[in-house]
Amino acid sequence: xxxxxxxxxxxxxxxxxxxxxxxxxxxxxxxxxxxxxxxxxxxxxxxxxxxxxxxxxxxxxxxxxxxxxxxxxxxxxxxxxxxxxxxxxxxxxxxxxxxxxxxxxxxxxxxxxxxxxxxxxxxxxxxxxxxxxxxxxxxx
Amino acid sequence: xxxxxxxxxxxxxxxxxxxxxxxxxxxxxxxxxxxxxxxxxxxxxxxxxxxxxxxxxxxxxxxxxxxxxxxxxxxxxxxxxxxxxxxxxxxxxxxxxxxxxxxxxxxxxxxxxxxxxxxxxxxxxxxxxxxxxxxxxxxxxxxxxxxxxxxxxxxxxxxxxxxxxxxxxxxxxxxxxxxxxxxxxxxxxxxxxxxxxxxxxxxxxxxxxxxxxxxxxxxxxxxxxxxxxxxxxxxxxxxxxxxxxxxxxxxxxxxxxxxxxxxxxxxxxxxxxxxxxxxxxxxxxxxxxxxxxxxxxxxxxxxxxxxxxxxxxxxxxxxxxxxxxxxxxxxxxxxxxxxxxxxxxxxxxxxxxxxxxxxxxxxxxxxxxxxxxxxxxxxxxxxxxxxxxxxxxxxxxxxxxxxxxxxxxxxxxxxxxxxxxxxxxxxxxxxxxxxxxx
Ligand SMILES: Nc1ncnc2c1ncn2[C@@H]1O[C@H](COP(=O)(O)OP(=O)(O)OP(=O)(O)O)[C@@H](O)[C@H]1O
Ligand code: SF4
Ligand SMILES: [Mg+2]
Numbered sequence: 001x002x003x004x005x006x007x008x009x010x011x012x013x014x015x016x017x018x019x020x021x022x023x024x025x026x027x028x029x030x031x032x033x034x035x036x037x038x039x040x041x042x043x044x045x046x047x048x049x050x051x052x053x054x055x056x057x058x059x060x061x062x063x064x065x066x067x068x069x070x071x072x073x074x075x076x077x078x079x080x081x082x083x084x085x086x087x088x089x090x091x092x093x094x095x096x097x098x099x100x101x102x103x104x105x106x107x108x109x110x111x112x113x114x115x116x117x118x119x120x121x122x123x124x125x126x127x128x129x130x131x132x133x134x135x136x137x138x139x140x
Numbered sequence: 141x142x143x144x145x146x147x148x149x150x151x152x153x154x155x156x157x158x159x160x161x162x163x164x165x166x167x168x169x170x171x172x173x174x175x176x177x178x179x180x181x182x183x184x185x186x187x188x189x190x191x192x193x194x195x196x197x198x199x200x201x202x203x204x205x206x207x208x209x210x211x212x213x214x215x216x217x218x219x220x221x222x223x224x225x226x227x228x229x230x231x232x233x234x235x236x237x238x239x240x241x242x243x244x245x246x247x248x249x250x251x252x253x254x255x256x257x258x259x260x261x262x263x264x265x266x267x268x269x270x271x272x273x274x275x276x277x278x279x280x281x282x283x284x285x286x287x288x289x290x291x292x293x294x295x296x297x298x299x300x301x302x303x304x305x306x307x308x309x310x311x312x313x314x315x316x317x318x319x320x321x322x323x324x325x326x327x328x329x330x331x332x333x334x335x336x337x338x339x340x341x342x343x344x345x346x347x348x349x350x351x352x353x354x355x356x357x358x359x360x361x362x363x364x365x366x367x368x369x370x371x372x373x374x375x376x377x378x379x380x381x382x383x384x385x386x387x388x389x390x391x392x393x394x395x396x397x398x399x400x401x402x403x404x405x406x407x408x409x410x411x412x413x414x415x416x417x418x419x420x421x422x423x424x425x426x427x428x429x430x431x432x433x434x435x436x437x438x439x440x441x442x443x444x445x446x447x448x449x450x451x452x453x454x455x456x457x458x459x460x461x462x463x464x465x466x467x468x469x470x471x472x473x474x475x476x477x478x479x480x481x482x483x484x485x486x487x488x489x490x491x492x493x494x495x496x497x498x499x500x501x502x503x504x505x506x507x508x509x510x511x512x513x514x515x516x517x518x519x520x521x522x523x524x525x526x527x528x529x530x531x532x533x534x535x536x537x538x539x540x541x542x543x544x545x546x547x548x549x550x551x552x553x554x555x556x557x558x559x560x561x562x563x564x565x566x567x568x569x570x571x572x573x574x575x576x577x578x
Contacts (some may be wrong), residue, residue: 004504023415032500033492036290044418068498 004032004066010050010075012059015103021062022047032066038139041117042071045135048110049075055100056080057131071137073118078130085123089115142340143181143251144198144333145188149173152197156520158196162492163407164286168533169523180286183334184279184407184432187442191370198333198442201352203362206241209325209351211317213309214242218249218379218387219331220356221457222450224367230384232367234376237329239366240359244316245376246309248328249383253464254308256382256395258479259298271417272296272427274511278338279432280410281485287342287477288414289487297481299344301386302328302335306349307478328353331387331440332433338416344481355442377566380465381458388451389436393429395478406434493536509533511567515546 008021022043029039046062053060057079065072082088089111096106105117115121118135127132154172159165166180167187174187174195187196205214211442214237221230222502234245259266266272273294275281284291299307305550313324328339330353339353385391389405404413410430416422433439438454440448494500511531522543524530533539541547552560559571 001498001501002505004501004508019415022419026415026418027491028504029490030287030489031493032504033489033495033497040290040418040420047419047421066501068501 001068004028006064006066008062008064010053010059010062010077012054012057014054014059015105018051018054018117019047021050025062025064029051029066029071034066034071034139038137041137042073044117045073045114045137048114049073049133049135052110053077053079055096055105057127061084069139070119071139073133073137075133075135076130077132081127081129081131082123082125083127085125094098141178143176143178143183143335144336145176146197146199147176147179148175148195151193153193153195154523155192156525157190157192159520159523159525161186161190162525163411164283165525165529167525168538169520176476177490179488182279182282182286182432182448183332183337184283185333186407188333188441191523195417198336198355200330200333200336200355200358200442201327203241203354203358205352206325206327210323211244211313211319212242212325212327213244213246213250213306213313215246215251215305215309215328215350216359217302217328217330217335217356217437218247218252218384218454219440219443219450220329220359220536221384222387222454223356223360223444224363227453227457229373229460230377230379230551231373231375232370233363235370235373236363236367237359238374238376240362242327244309244313245508246312246326247377247379247383248301248305249379249386250465251303251308251383252386252392252395253379253383254474255298255301255479256397257306259296259396262558265298268296268397269293271422271425273417274427274429275344275481276300276386276392276429277334277431277433277437278431279332279334279407282334282341283407283411283432284414285485286488286490288418289489290418291414292485292487294417295481295485297344297441297484299342299479300335301383302330302339302353302469303349304344304439304479305347310349312410325351327351329359330354331356331443333442334432335440337443342483344483346483354439357442357444358438360444378465380393380463381461381555382464384454384458384461387437387454389431390429391436393427396427398427398429400425401429403429403431403436405431405436405439406430433529489546493532503535506535510534513547517546519545521545 026043057077060077063074092107092108092110093104094110100106120136122134152173154169159167164180166177167174275295310326328350336353339350382395390403393401393403402423404410435447438450493503511528514527516527518526522530534541
């Protein structure tokens with residue numbers, strides 16, 4: 001059966017709109033009748049990925065693929081890339097500047113949460129080229 | 141379920157104001173008239189506020205219904221008190237109510253204080269999940285039921301003040317008059333269609349406890365005359381400032397002495413907050429108060445005064461009142477059954493495309509394909525609030541693809557050739573391809 005595909009542009013630096021892709025995706029997942037806990041996991045992963053692209057990568061794109069048994073989130077940006085992925089995955093590690101922190105971001109919990117709430121997380125990054133984060137959430 | 145929000149077909153001109161403003165996309169224009177999708181309506185009254193033709197109304201019970209009962213109790217919501225200019229004390233309003241057919245008054249404000257007292261003494265705390273969500277605005281309750289099912293367990297399962305007031309008032313009235321409960325009519329006086337609907341079909345109770353609900357607007361007009369030149373006022377007011385304050389956003393949080401709370405008003409703000417709670421990124425609080433209307437119930441669409449003026453007046457009244465009333469019975473003696481939900485609100489998936497997931501996905505693919513062929517102007521001339529909603533309507537069998545003027549244009553062009561374009565009004569003409577392109 002053909003998967004449902006959704007795609008959302010994410011604008012860099014736009015904190016006000018950040019979260020919009022996650023809200024829109026959530027509404028679609030409800031329309032599809034997915035289980036509430038799956039929707040929650042996907043929404044959290046999407047939100048964190050979206051915010052990271054807004055803050056760290058000057059925007060990007062969020063693509064979603066939904067099949068009968070899993071949701072795949074693919075966050076693609078052309079930002080600076082992540083120099084040390086293992087470090088970035090550590091709880092509390094953040095390179096966010098003071099302005100970003102004053103908005104309540106930069107706790108260094110985004111990637112750890114994405115790992116925690118997804119069943120599979122894969123980061124593909126190249127310095128100066130960009131980052132692609134792929135997350136899979138199984139539908140029970 | 142019967143909704144209080146209804147359309148007046150003789151006044152409706154089929155414009156797109158309401159369909160564009162409805163927060164749940166519950167309205168469509170069909171055959172030139174607006175029509176409400178019942179399973180999506182939350183009775184918030186937004187459409188009533190925006191309709192330029194006054195074609196959307198709220199049905200509420202009329203004062204004539206009082207004649208069906210031998211003894212009648214009024215349960216005024218505190219927002220009522222904010223409607224009058226130059227009001228010095230709540231008793232003026234309550235005495236007025238005795239002149240328009242009521243025999244007894246039980247203030248919703250008083251019940252709000254009892255509820256707050258119950259919350260304060262509840263030893264094990266709330267059985268609901270944190271952060272607790274206030275269950276006081278029925279429009280929000282319904283919104284949660286149709287769109288945020290994961291948040292149902294966060295609802296503090298307490299009845300609304302008007303419901304508790306009704307149960308207690310009926311008991312008191314039976315004892316005082318010796319009449320059987322069914323001969324006593326208990327009517328709330330409410331600021332909004334959501335509470336009218338809730339009076340007849342409660343969200344958290346298995347049986348209605350009210351016999352009906354009158355609108356503040358209707359009662360206000362009837363009260364003006366009897367409230368003139370009153371003397372020898374009976375001391376009827378039993379609530380303190382705290383109970384009266386629940387008519388304003390933040391009032392319920394204050395009443396329950398919530399320390400870490402956030403009070404949100406206005407339906408769009410509430411939706412945004414619910415999204416955040418759902419994803420666990422709400423502000424760091426224990427209690428979240430949500431009111432569909434601007435400034436809380438003082439902004440209800442069945443009130444008379446603008447919400448800010450009403451709020452200012454309530455504040456003035458409250459300054460003259462003691463903070464809270466004293467309640468003779470110990471609140472923990474109150475029957476749990478009358479103060480807490482007697483039924484758990486159930487998810488009613490008003491947005492789900494199909495109960496079968498594979499089928500829902502197939503429908504979604506058809507919706508996406510159709511949406512991609514639509515112009516994305518969200519003009520509303522098809523009767524749906526935007527192109528995506530229209531595509532959904534077509535796939536769900538609620539509309540035909542030909543209801544889109546652009547689809548019709550394509551067909552015209554197929555049949556009559558490109559010249560047919562000139563017969564269309566300018567906004568619907570196809571843009572001339574620029575020279576050199578293609
Ligand atoms: N898309 C990205 N492009 C470039 N760098 C990134 C990207 N995503 C994450 N990073 C880097 O990884 C670090 C950790 O990311 P993480 O999301 O865990 O925390 P944060 O975004 O800094 O703070 P929080 O997510 O708690 O607001 C970031 O500070 C940043 O240096
Ligand atoms: S905020 Fe108050 S007046 Fe407005 S819909 Fe909710 S209960 Fe009714
Ligand atoms: Mg982050």
